[in-house]
Amino acid sequence: MSRTTYQKLVDSHSVKRIDEDTVLLYVDLHVMNEYTSPQAFSGLEARGRQVRRPAQQLAVVSHIIPTHAESPRVIRDAASLHQADNLARNCARSAIRLLDANDPQQGIEHIVTPELGLVRPGMVILCGDSHTTTYGALGALGFGIGTSEVEHVLATQTLVYRVARTMRIHVDGVLPFGTSSKDLIVWIIGCIGAQGARGYAVEFTGSVFETMSAEGRMTLCNMTVEAGARAALIAPDDITFDYIRAHTAFPDPQWREALQAWRTLKTDDDAVYDAQFAFDASLLAPCVTWGTSPDQAMAIDALVPSPEDFDTVEGTASARRALDYIGLTAHRPIVGTPIDRVFIGSCTNGRIEDLRTVAAVVAGKRVADGVRAMVVPGSGRVKRQAEEEGVARVLVEAGFEWREPGCSMCLAMNDDVLAEGERCASTTNRNFEGRQGRGGRTHLMSPAMAAAAAITGCITDVRKMGGTQ
């Protein structure tokens, strides 16, 4: 029978079928952080259970860690320190690899794991974090789970998994000047809605991927969860294999064997998806969110919508609530809206490619007066690479703060927080009310767009900045 890539991944990891909707799914790698795993370890301990496969676990201190430029890094907040120490204790007891605060590989889970070569096509990788969909960029099935499920994975190396329906999102064309995979996914989410892919595993296909880097694909798959998707996938190709080769050290015979297997990991010609969408990349403009849900997004050169523009009662109510929170006026351009803060980073856009893009836009320019602009590299490796390439120097000379890696102001669990009413141009993934700080106003956008906003001090169309980017 013909199968989609997703179905092949599920089939190859099904230990058994539990019922019509559910399988017992084998987990090749499980990644943990300090705030969604503690209760899972306590649960194991309370029932006298063991971690079944310690070598298939990885833990990273990522969410709570301060990003101040200091070495060695110190977690001064007592509650955060307790979470980090607790994770260290749990990992030590069960012989689990931990990337602690001062580990040179430390960073954001979804940036570190691919960098370490631990994400490979055909794997199933879970993590107590919704952005685990990132790994689909390399042809692995990744998705987020809750803490009870973290406990289940630790104890059994499996998950009781409700199999998703399949959706294809086909994108043909080439990304126009000034746009990136971030713009593409924000556009798609804006079109299909925050629950447009709810219950589906999305597979991206189309000619746009022929020129999209592995990092760009990670941005795309990472944020697909904001459309409600259970997973996001791009069938592995030569771009994938080049990335994997550069990040792993398989001996040649094993590499050839792997390649042979990976080349079959794609949707069969006559396989049928449960739902389909198609987009034309050539119509893409830089995108920015105007509201408090990632689907409240617009092209940079459009006008802020009015609540009355929505054809459902709920859409109107959501838009009214969002505009009230975000403090924008309907039917006015979003370009020119003054910003207070810029945040470059996160598991969506904290990779070396993102920082290079920012550097290209801001080189030789200065961050606007009154704007505080932060760069938080996604990992220690990204940070070192940016320093070696001179990217960091360009950013610092332009007036950006160059900080230590972590999740930082994407969710503001550390002390990188927006103050009430502050408006932020952010390369992150969620513009929820209060996400970056109570009363803070988040505009999601690409690294290039956030860089442009930093220089002009307002939301700006990067295509009109001039210079290279």
Add this chain to the structure above:
Amino acid sequence: MSTYTHIEGSLMPLPVENLDTDQIMPKQFLRIVDKAGLADGLLYDLRYDGAGKPRPGAILNDSRYRQAKVLVGGANFGCGSSREHAVWGLLQYGFEAVIAPSFAEIFYSNAMNNRLLLVQLPRALINDLVTRSLADPTTRLCIDIDTLTVKLPAGGHSAFPLAPRHRTMIMQGIDTIDLTLQDEADICAFERRHFADRPWAAVF
């Protein structure tokens, strides 16, 4: 574990679309290694202003709704972050069920694993529940988990979907890990075969 077949009680209407788990349980309440104190954090920014004073208009601060057992929400309830703290907080606050037009995927699993019943009903029925509950906070309904029906305040019943496995989890509570551990031999056999066929999937 206790067994139950019905949830009966009054409602709290909160018909907000895409109510994300950041709002349900804000970041400052995630700074724990246990599950304590999450009732205080539930929907904190909707309940309290920047100075920590209760917002007078917030339904969570309306004493007439304090005993509500069933939260009536909007579509895509619980979207966003995977934080199970959102479910723990809803339960600790006293909710036993959430009714909404749809639920986010990770939130759904988290709710089932903690025996928080999720009832998916058509939007028209939910709008009616919201209207009635706003007009009369004593409006009650009864959810029959055995027959998967809701007895509506307007009269009549409405069926709702729940997978048989989830129904058992809600009614009886199941130690899912115990169940899976009974398959240990199958898992071991699978594992050997899996990594023999796919050595590239082994990270150890």
